[in-house]
Amino acid sequence: MGSFVYLKFFASAMATSLLLALTIFIYNARRRASAGAGEIPYFKLGKFMVIASIIFILAVTPLSTDMAGRRNPSPEEVTYNGATAVEGFRIAIDYNCMGCHTVVGNGAYYAPDLNYIARKAGTAENIRALLKAFVGSKYMPFNMSERELDALTAWMLYLRDLNTNNWPPMPRVEVVEGVPAATAPNETLQLGRQVYEANCQACHGADGKGLVPGTPDFTDPAWWSAMLKSEGLEGLVAVVKNGRGAMPAFEGRLSDEEINAVLVYARSFSGQTAQQPAGEKKLVFGGYSFEPSFEANKDRWYESMGAWYVYWVITVFFATFLIYSFMYWYARG
Amino acid sequence: MAKFRSQYLALPFALVAVVLFFVQLIAGGLLAVYYISPDTLSGIVNFNLLRTYHLNALLFWLFSATFAAVIYAVPVLSGRELWGQGLVKLLALALIVFVVGAFATFPLMQKGENVWAFGQPLLYEGKEYVEAGRLWDILLFAGFIVFSLVVLKSLPPPKEWPLALWALVMGAAVAFFLYIPGNIFFKSVPTSEYFRWWTVHYWVEGALEVAFAGAFGLILMLIIPVPEVRKVVDKYIFYDVVLAAVSGILGQGHHYFWIGTPTFWILVGGVFSVLEIVPLTLMALEAIRIAGKGKARFVNIPSLYYMVGILVFGLIGVALLGLVQTWPWTNWWEHGTWVTPLHGHEGMMAFAMGAISLLYFALPDLTDKPIDRTFVSWGKRAFWLMFIGQIILATSFGLGGVRQIYYYWIQGAPWSVVMEARFPFVAGIAFGGGLVFIGYLYMAASMLRHLLFQVPEEPYEPPKVRRSYFNTLDGIPFLVGVAVFLALVGAAGLWSFSSTAVLVHGSLWVPYMLSSISYVGLAAVAVLLASKFARSLEYGHHLEGV
Numbered sequence: 080m081g082s083f084v085y086l087k088f089f090a091s092a093m094a095t096s097l098l099l100a101l102t103i104f105i106y107n108a109r110r111r112a113s114a115g116a117g118e119i120p121y122f123k124l125g126k127f128m129v130i131a132s133i134i135f136i137l138a139v140t141p142l143s144t145d146m147a148g149r150r151n152p153s154p155e156e157v158t159y160n161g162a163t164a165v166e167g168f169r170i171a172i173d174y175n176c177m178g179c180h181t182v183v184g185n186g187a188y189y190a191p192d193l194n195y196i197a198r199k200a201g202t203a204e205n206i207r208a209l210l211k212a213f214v215g216s217k218y219m220p221f222n223m224s225e226r227e228l229d230a231l232t233a234w235m236l237y238l239r240d241l242n243t244n245n246w247p248p249m250p251r252v253e254v255v256e257g258v259p260a261a262t263a264p265n266e267t268l269q270l271g272r273q274v275y276e277a278n279c280q281a282c283h284g285a286d287g288k289g290l291v292p293g294t295p296d297f298t299d300p301a302w303w304s305a306m307l308k309s310e311g312l313e314g315l316v317a318v319v320k321n322g323r324g325a326m327p328a329f330e331g332r333l334s335d336e337e338i339n340a341v342l343v344y345a346r347s348f349s350g351q352t353a354q355q356p357a358g359e360k361k362l363v364f365g366g367y368s369f370e371p372s373f374e375a376n377k378d379r380w381y382e383s384m385g386a387w388y389v390y391w392v393i394t395v396f397f398a399t400f401l402i403y404s405f406m407y408w409y410a411r412g
Numbered sequence: 413m414a415k416f417r418s419q420y421l422a423l424p425f426a427l428v429a430v431v432l433f434f435v436q437l438i439a440g441g442l443l444a445v446y447y448i449s450p451d452t453l454s455g456i457v458n459f460n461l462l463r464t465y466h467l468n469a470l471l472f473w474l475f476s477a478t479f480a481a482v483i484y485a486v487p488v489l490s491g492r493e494l495w496g497q498g499l500v501k502l503l504a505l506a507l508i509v510f511v512v513g514a515f516a517t518f519p520l521m522q523k524g525e526n527v528w529a530f531g532q533p534l535l536y537e538g539k540e541y542v543e544a545g546r547l548w549d550i551l552l553f554a555g556f557i558v559f560s561l562v563v564l565k566s567l568p569p570p571k572e573w574p575l576a577l578w579a580l581v582m583g584a585a586v587a588f589f590l591y592i593p594g595n596i597f598f599k600s601v602p603t604s605e606y607f608r609w610w611t612v613h614y615w616v617e618g619a620l621e622v623a624f625a626g627a628f629g630l631i632l633m634l635i636i637p638v639p640e641v642r643k644v645v646d647k648y649i650f651y652d653v654v655l656a657a658v659s660g661i662l663g664q665g666h667h668y669f670w671i672g673t674p675t676f677w678i679l680v681g682g683v684f685s686v687l688e689i690v691p692l693t694l695m696a697l698e699a700i701r702i703a704g705k706g707k708a709r710f711v712n713i714p715s716l717y718y719m720v721g722i723l724v725f726g727l728i729g730v731a732l733l734g735l736v737q738t739w740p741w742t743n744w745w746e747h748g749t750w751v752t753p754l755h756g757h758e759g760m761m762a763f764a765m766g767a768i769s770l771l772y773f774a775l776p777d778l779t780d781k782p783i784d785r786t787f788v789s790w791g792k793r794a795f796w797l798m799f800i801g802q803i804i805l806a807t808s809f810g811l812g813g814v815r816q817i818y819y820y821w822i823q824g825a826p827w828s829v830v831m832e833a834r835f836p837f838v839a840g841i842a843f844g845g846g847l848v849f850i851g852y853l854y855m856a857a858s859m860l861r862h863l864l865f866q867v868p869e870e871p872y873e874p875p876k877v878r879r880s881y882f883n884t885l886d887g888i889p890f891l892v893g894v895a896v897f898l899a900l901v902g903a904a905g906l907w908s909f910s911s912t913a914v915l916v917h918g919s920l921w922v923p924y925m926l927s928s929i930s931y932v933g934l935a936a937v938a939v940l941l942a943s944k945f946a947r948s949l950e951y952g953h954h955l956e957g958v
Contacts, residue, residue: 184747386676
């Protein structure tokens with residue numbers, strides 16, 4: 080089927096039901112004209128369809144709630160510092176996180192989506208650092224114990240790993256080997272910016288000029304040329320990986336691509352044309368579609384392609400009824 | 413004079429509804445303050461607390477107004493006094509305890525001091541729309557049971573019920589029973605959200621599309637008591653219930669695209685939520701037909717206007733703005749952004765208008781005072797202020813949301829940038845909200861005046877107004893067609909975020925243009941439709957040919 084699998088299923092189901100409904104509508108024209116004025120047409124069929132749709136939703140409920148094959152991580156197994164995600168969920172309820180944030184896109188829209196933040200932050204340490212930074216501030220004006228922070232971290236790790244059919248939209252990083260890039264593509268800067276904001280901004284500042292004493296001024300082109308001359312690209316990568324002075328080591332926390340991107344981003348503060356330091360890897364937009372999740376889910380029988388054909392038939396059945404009834408009942412008045 | 417003494421028991425419920433509506437608007441206004449100046453209220457009344465009040469005041473006042481309407485209607489339908497009047501008085505007391513108790517415990521969320529027992533949160537729930545905790549849920553549910561008992565005991569045996577009454581009772585019963593699954597605490601977030609939508613979504617389906625259709629079918633039968641009307645209403649109710657149930661039960665799936673539930677919901681939920689416009693469109697088209705056939709003049713003009721409000725918000729806000737964002741390809745972009753409250757605010761306003769319409773319908777009968785000129789003109793002003801204000805508010809949300817999609821999902825910009833991008837639209841939200849509030853004042857004033865003061869004996873007579881496009885039913889099917897087209901334009905606008913033009917070249921002309929045309933166009937069509945419907949019925953212009 081290739082790409083646009085969902086679209087093909089969706090569009091064909093719609094088109095088929097529309098055609099079927101039209102056919103029945105035209106075929107039944109005589110019966111429509113001769114039906115008695117007093118009776119309610121299709122009384123039994125109508126009642127049957129309501130019951131059928133109730134049966135359908137009850138039948139798919141066990142599938143939708145992870146009772147048949149695990150689709151999502153178990154909240155009891157996701158832990159951080161001994162606190163489980165379940166404990167975290169309770170705390171999220173106690174503080175009504177959903178009243179400002181959205182969780183899986185539901186909630187208020189006053190603060191960022193929690194799945195999105197968790198994925199952007201990436202690691203448990205980053206998530207916890209974010210929580211620590213915001214709790215007690217004017218944005219989240221309440222205090223939390225360390226244990227509560229640990230539990231919420233576990234819960235956000237759980238949110239991060241939910242199988243949400245590729246939502247929220249995020250630029251995804253794909254590494255294509257062997258493509259030399261003369262200039263940094265926009266995507267690299269995007270990724271670099273994300274990594275920078277999650278890991279570097281606290282000390283190096285949002286404008287790159289440095290907040291903590293001892294940090295360099297990234298907006299200064301002279302500093303960059305001096306660094307590149309004395310240490311080279313490898314040297315810069317090594318500083319990020321191993322740390323220097325007060326700067327912590329990021330080896331293991333950031334992938335090579337992320338280090339690459341963050342260096343490109345940091346250098347872009349200086350206004351220079353950012354050269355891609357590693358030069359052999361390319362980052363592309365791959366995340367702006369929910370299509371790939373079909374492939375990722377095919378190992379559960381109820382989400383396999385075969386099952387989708389069954390859903391397609393059921394969908395066409397109900398949709399034909401709805402479209403036909405609309406035409407029939409409207410035409411008949 | 414109301415025929416039965418027990419009908420007056422509706423008054424305390426109506427009063428609670430009017431007061432809670434005020435609380436909802438004040439909370440909404442304070443939420444707007446947060447968007448203008450985030451620091452002012454932070455730490456005093458947190459955003460999440462205000463939002464909880466905003467949502468729950470709405471739910472409670474809708475419940476309360478529905479109770480009032482049913483208590484008013486049941487004696488008329490059964491032809492005798494209400495059974496268990498003592499219980500109803502107790503219920504009114506319990507409602508006040510429930511509201512005060514729930515509202516008094518919500519502030520505990522600012523310090524996270526909930527109480528848990530049996531693995532369930534007792535004081536508040538921390539879940540959007542169903543925030544009242546288990547303690548209050550039990551009280552509310554006991555109230556529902558007592559209420560059902562009173563209603564069922566008072567009504568004639570079910571065999572004699574018209575279909576409209578069946579729809580009302582079944583819709584209400586479904587809404588009440590589905591209050592349970594959404595409230596249970598589940599450890600898994602997808603499961604918790606899955607069942608929360610059973611409650612919230614089926615409230616919309618059960619209460620709006622089924623119970624309200626039933627209630628207004630009954631009103632129609634009360635106004636025009638001929639057997640033929642009963643036949644027409646029966647048929648109309650049956651179509652509506654079947655279509656709403658089938659498309660609604662399966663269309664539920666549009667909440668299940670991205671919450672960790674299986675992929676098949678993208679097919680099932682996508683197709684059926686698109687088809688959810690079927691019952692609502694049919695409802696609108698049928699209403700034109702019934703309006704065209706009706707020979708009687710409807711004297712309660714404010715109630716009539718609000719009924720038109722349900723119809724227009726039901727069509728534009730619920731069905732068509734839903735259609736804009738319900739396709740999986742558009743929902744993927746808009747989910748979790750301000751485009752959702754565009755649909756939410758207009759959709760919820762359909763409920764609110766239904767409840768207000770019922771209040772306005774019952775009031776003159778209970779007070780036994782004529783529907784005088786001031787009552788009508790204040791009621792109409794209230795309607796237009798609320799209607800237009802809500803549309804401005806909702807449209808501002810939508811336009812801000814489209815910018816949010818770009819800055820948040822595509823640029824991956826920090827939250828402060830997203831807030832800045834949405835900031836210009838806060839003005840529209842605050843302005844629209846202000847209009848709604850003034851409308852509320854007119855509404856409350858007209859009702860209280862009618863209830864407490866002497867009114868002139870002379871009933872309102874609609875003036876002779878020259879026929880024009882804006883006060884006749886001419887060309888409504890065409891307008892409905894335009895509205896559907898605009899909704900498809902809006903869907904295309906959201907989908908165009910996936911195009912190379914946006915993603916690679918960063919050109920935002922296409923999504924911004926299409927979305928603006930769609931949202932602003934739908935707003936204009938909504939006002940036009942309301943004007944045509946309400947005024948043609950008021951001035952009697954529907955009588956001469958449709």
